[in-house]
Amino acid sequence: MNIASTIFSNLLAGDPREGRTLWLPPQDSNLAVNSDLMFWWINIICYFFFIGIVIALVILVVKYRMKKDRPFRTDGPLHHLPLETTWAVVPLLIVIFIFYFGFRDYLNFMTPPKNSYEIAVTAQKWGWLFKYPNGATSDDLYVPTGRPVKLSMRSSDVLHCCYIPDFRVKKDLVPGRYSYLWFQTDDVTPEGWGHNLFCAEYCGTGHSNMNRKVYALAQPEFDAWLTAQSQWLDKIPEEELYFRAGPKLYARCQQCHSLDGTKGIGPSWKGLWARVSGGEGGDGKFVDGTGYQSQIGAGKQYQTPEDYIRSSILNPGEHVVAGYANAMPSFKGQLNDKGIDAVIGFMKHMDEFDTKGKYLKEVPPAPKVSMK
Amino acid sequence: MTTINISQPLDTAARPDNYITHTRGFMSWAFTLDHKRIGVMYLVSVLVSFFVGGVFALLVRTELLTPGQTIPGVTADVYNHFFTLHGAIMVFLVIIPSIPAALGNFIMPIMLGAKDVAFPRLNLFSYYLWIFGALFTVSSLLLGGFDTGWTFYTPYSTTTPAGGVIPALTGVFILGFSSIFTGLNFIVTVHKLRPPGMTWFRMPLFLWAIYATAIIQVLATPVLGITLLLLIVERAFNIGIFDPSMGGDPVLYQHFFWFYSHPAVYIMILPAMGIISELISVHAHRHIFGYKFIALSSIAIAIFSFLVWGHHMFISGQSPLLNTLFSLISFSVAIPSAVKVFNWMSTLYKGNIVLNTPMLYALAFLVLFTIGGLTGIHLATLNTDVHLHDTYFVVAHFHYVMMGSALIGMIGGLHHWWPKITGRMYNENLGRIGCITVFIGFNVTFFTQFFLGSQGMPRRYYDYQPEYQIYHVISTIGSYIMASGFLLTAYYLLASLFGGRLAPANPWGGRSLEWQCASPPPFDNFSTQPRVGDCYDFSAIRWDEKEQGYVVDRALDPTLNPNLAAKNSH
Numbered sequence: 048m049n050i051a052s053t054i055f056s057n058l059l060a061g062d063p064r065e066g067r068t069l070w071l072p073p074q075d076s077n078l079a080v081n082s083d084l085m086f087w088w089i090n091i092i093c094y095f096f097f098i099g100i101v102i103a104l105v106i107l108v109v110k111y112r113m114k115k116d117r118p119f120r121t122d123g124p125l126h127h128l129p130l131e132t133t134w135a136v137v138p139l140l141i142v143i144f145i146f147y148f149g150f151r152d153y154l155n156f157m158t159p160p161k162n163s164y165e166i167a168v169t170a171q172k173w174g175w176l177f178k179y180p181n182g183a184t185s186d187d188l189y190v191p192t193g194r195p196v197k198l199s200m201r202s203s204d205v206l207h208c209c210y211i212p213d214f215r216v217k218k219d220l221v222p223g224r225y226s227y228l229w230f231q232t233d234d235v236t237p238e239g240w241g242h243n244l245f246c247a248e249y250c251g252t253g254h255s256n257m258n259r260k261v262y263a264l265a266q267p268e269f270d271a272w273l274t275a276q277s278q279w280l281d282k283i284p285e286e287e288l289y290f291r292a293g294p295k296l297y298a299r300c301q302q303c304h305s306l307d308g309t310k311g312i313g314p315s316w317k318g319l320w321a322r323v324s325g326g327e328g329g330d331g332k333f334v335d336g337t338g339y340q341s342q343i344g345a346g347k348q349y350q351t352p353e354d355y356i357r358s359s360i361l362n363p364g365e366h367v368v369a370g371y372a373n374a375m376p377s378f379k380g381q382l383n384d385k386g387i388d389a390v391i392g393f394m395k396h397m398d399e400f401d402t403k404g405k406y407l408k409e410v411p412p413a414p415k416v417s418m419k
Numbered sequence: 420m421t422t423i424n425i426s427q428p429l430d431t432a433a434r435p436d437n438y439i440t441h442t443r444g445f446m447s448w449a450f451t452l453d454h455k456r457i458g459v460m461y462l463v464s465v466l467v468s469f470f471v472g473g474v475f476a477l478l479v480r481t482e483l484l485t486p487g488q489t490i491p492g493v494t495a496d497v498y499n500h501f502f503t504l505h506g507a508i509m510v511f512l513v514i515i516p517s518i519p520a521a522l523g524n525f526i527m528p529i530m531l532g533a534k535d536v537a538f539p540r541l542n543l544f545s546y547y548l549w550i551f552g553a554l555f556t557v558s559s560l561l562l563g564g565f566d567t568g569w570t571f572y573t574p575y576s577t578t579t580p581a582g583g584v585i586p587a588l589t590g591v592f593i594l595g596f597s598s599i600f601t602g603l604n605f606i607v608t609v610h611k612l613r614p615p616g617m618t619w620f621r622m623p624l625f626l627w628a629i630y631a632t633a634i635i636q637v638l639a640t641p642v643l644g645i646t647l648l649l650l651i652v653e654r655a656f657n658i659g660i661f662d663p664s665m666g667g668d669p670v671l672y673q674h675f676f677w678f679y680s681h682p683a684v685y686i687m688i689l690p691a692m693g694i695i696s697e698l699i700s701v702h703a704h705r706h707i708f709g710y711k712f713i714a715l716s717s718i719a720i721a722i723f724s725f726l727v728w729g730h731h732m733f734i735s736g737q738s739p740l741l742n743t744l745f746s747l748i749s750f751s752v753a754i755p756s757a758v759k760v761f762n763w764m765s766t767l768y769k770g771n772i773v774l775n776t777p778m779l780y781a782l783a784f785l786v787l788f789t790i791g792g793l794t795g796i797h798l799a800t801l802n803t804d805v806h807l808h809d810t811y812f813v814v815a816h817f818h819y820v821m822m823g824s825a826l827i828g829m830i831g832g833l834h835h836w837w838p839k840i841t842g843r844m845y846n847e848n849l850g851r852i853g854c855i856t857v858f859i860g861f862n863v864t865f866f867t868q869f870f871l872g873s874q875g876m877p878r879r880y881y882d883y884q885p886e887y888q889i890y891h892v893i894s895t896i897g898s899y900i901m902a903s904g905f906l907l908t909a910y911y912l913l914a915s916l917f918g919g920r921l922a923p924a925n926p927w928g929g930r931s932l933e934w935q936c937a938s939p940p941p942f943d944n945f946s947t948q949p950r951v952g953d954c955y956d957f958s959a960i961r962w963d964e965k966e967q968g969y970v971v972d973r974a975l976d977p978t979l980n981p982n983l984a985a986k987n988s989h
Binding site: 108 | 496566574575578580663664668669670704705706708710711712734735736739742743747750751753754758760761764767768769771772773774785786789794797799800801802803805806809810870873874875877879880881882883884886957958960961
């Protein structure tokens with residue numbers, strides 16, 4: 048398969064790893080080894096039967112073409128019990144073997160080791176949130192190498208499915224249930240590259256963009272990353288929050304909320320602050336027919352525009368802007384007060400960012416925060 | 420000697436009065452009770468739906484030429500509507516009714532030796548149910564469309580803002596009844612309307628396949644109806660059955676859905692297998708090998724089909740115990756499938772093979788079904804399915820089975836019975852070119868997708884990682900080759916209606932009863948009670964220069980000529 052792997056490593060330029068074959072990506076987890084071995088055995092059986100059948104067909108068709116101007120030959124056998132029984136029983140024996148080995152290895156997939164490092168996963172349209180034991184959260188998945196990792200997963204809206212092709216693992220996330228998925232990877236992910244993590248269960252508009260990267264780090268680097276990740280928001284001074292944390296947090300919002308005025312799944316954030324604080328566009332309506340002005344302001348349901356934004360993040364279904372569906376999931380438990388402050392600050396200073404959320408002014412030197 | 424002139428075939432002289440010319444006018448078709456006219460109306464409707472579903476397939480493939488947006492205006496939402504419509508139309512409007520309701524309706528009673536199906540009015544009713552179901556499904560487009568995938572998985576289907584979900588569900592619900600009534604009709608027809616001499620084990624294998632299919636249709640389709648009704652109730656009235664936020668269980672929906680939809684796979688493939696038995700035997704002019712094994716394997720497949728639905732749910736959160744059992748039982752389908760393939764191949768042995776268009780389709784079926792069946796092993800095996808589930812590997816696998824096998828079988832059958840249905844011959848050379856083009860295009864399109872899937876590309880993706888692009892480009896080119904093959908096929912078939920040579924009663928040398936009435940058949944199929952011989956005995960078939968077709972020399976057939984039977988026994 049050397050030629051094949053050369054062709055495919057050319058096709059897949061940018062993948063720094065070796066070991067890709069015609070059929071399968073490189074094996075980057077312990078579970079991949081047996082799964083791939085099974086795949087190859089089945090392939091060999093398939094090649095054997097397929098090539099055999101095609102050769103037999105060609106020979107039969109060539110040999111028994113109808114001869115012109117001769118009566119039909121009628122000497123072919125009508126049935127042959129031993130032969131027919133053989134080709135009913137032999138495939139059965141083969142597939143029973145295949146079943147058995149597939150089943151035996153499948154038990155490994157189903158049984159996370161007791162000493163697994165557990166990461167909580169929440170999926171919602173259309174993003175992933177990975178939460179680590181020390182409270183740190185991330186949008187991409189970071190895992191330590193050399194030890195089993197168990198993902199304890201749930202969905203907060205519809206069905207999703209966590210799929211990491213390089214690890215050969217996949218599991219549905221079912222709303223209302225927890226599901227587990229585990230693997231162990233021993234190879235540190237090459238610098239500047241990441242394993243794909245896909246959503247494999249159809250979930251609507253953003254389904255095909257609900258993919259993230261998986262980075263495997265050696266234990267010391269992982270620990271360092273984890274510590275930095277759990278503190279990154281806390282270490283940012285209040286006055287720098289909106290331009291340091293704002294764009295980073297906005298990455299989770301950008302699938303639905305544009306910054307350039309384009310109508311997405313949710314309203315654009317362009318001019319949002321003016322609208323909700325009574326400026327231009329302040330005559331907007333909610334789906335229940337009430338307007339911004341009758342809901343936001345002293346003595347009304349939302350005392351301040353900040354209250355309204357905060358409520359929209361934590362309880363998005365309460366007042367949905369007219370012209371939009373109630374599509375936003377709640378971010379309760381995912382954004383703390385400081386995070387919400389950062390988002391509100393980002394909205395207030397929209398003119399300091401470009402339409403992709405990039406800060407237009409020069410960012411002052413960071414106070415030692417890992418931004419990986 | 421009997422008093423019948425046994426050297427002449429009965430009832431085959433082309434008569435000016437046939438089912439097409441018997442009565443005239445729109446109403447004579449719209450209210451016809453003739454199974455042949457209903458079959459033709461089904462055929463036209465199914466082929467129109469096939470065209471529409473095919474257009475959506477090409478839109479999907481074209482959109483996937485590049486990552487992100489390729490066709491201007493096709494956003495992720497529009498793409499999701501495209502692939503949903505492609506799937507729903509192809510499954511519910513095309514493949515499920517294509518063979519039983521269209522070809523089966525036309526051929527089955529004639530093949531059986533009956534004048535019509537058991538319940539002609541029910542037959543017409545089921546056609547109009549199909550029309551209403553199709554109208555509902557298509558009308559959902561005007562009401563906001565539906566983007567749920569053809570599987571309608573909850574809770575997405577009960578919460579999506581797309582407005583057309585309920586009309587589409589209603590449409591599929593109605594189509595289900597159309598399918599049930601057709602199945603019921605066929606079961607009763609096979610049981611009650613067989614003429615004297617047509618014993619169970621003398622029935623052509625196409626009838627066994629249609630019969631097995633009808634049993635699945637009647638037993639499985641009600642479950643789909645109930646499931647869709649529950650889904651409508653949940654979506655319309657917020658009664659929690661499947662949505663966990665209302666106390667329901669989404670995995671329950673998957674069980675219900677696949678309890679129908681897995682047997683539905685066999686509703687699609689079994690009749691195609693029946694057609695292949697006919698095509699191979701007739702065009703090899705050779706008695707089918709292992710008749711009883713093939714007939715009984717159809718029944719075995721019908722039974723197994725109800726026991727394997729859980730293999731669609733290996734990673735859905737179903738318990739490992741259930742996964743194990745479903746994996747084991749799924750492998751049992753390998754037995755009847757292997758029996759059929761090897762028996763068909765043995766039928767070619769010492770045959771008299773003519774490589775005309777229907778035979779080429781039958782050979783294409785054998786190759787494609789072998790690939791489709793063998794790749795099923797990767798998916799029924801538990802540990803490899805974890806990696807392959809919901810990737811393009813699955814997409815490729817089921818297209819090999821549902822399109823490469825079921826639809827190719829249907830199109831082979833269409834060519835086989837085209838002279839009988841229309842009374843015209845098509846251009847044989849164009850037919851061969853069309854078949855080969857479709858075969859090449861199909862493999863380029865879908866074999867590529869096996870690699871795409873095993874390399875990790877999930878299905879139902881609008882946008883994808885750039886590393887997968889090369890496979891998508893090849894696959895899309897293949898789909899254009901395939902489309903050109905189908906357009907050519909449509910062209911020469913339509914052209915044959917106007918300029919085609921008049922078809923003889925028996926252009927291929929078939930032995931079953933439909934080849935013993937005129938092409939096209941007279942209004943009442945047979946003016947006298949047909950005499951049933953061994954429908955796979957080709958020893959009595961000879962070419963007739965005057966007819967430009969084959970005739971059954973009844974003097975040579977031991978089952979029809981008592982003298983010969985007596986002579987042979989000595």
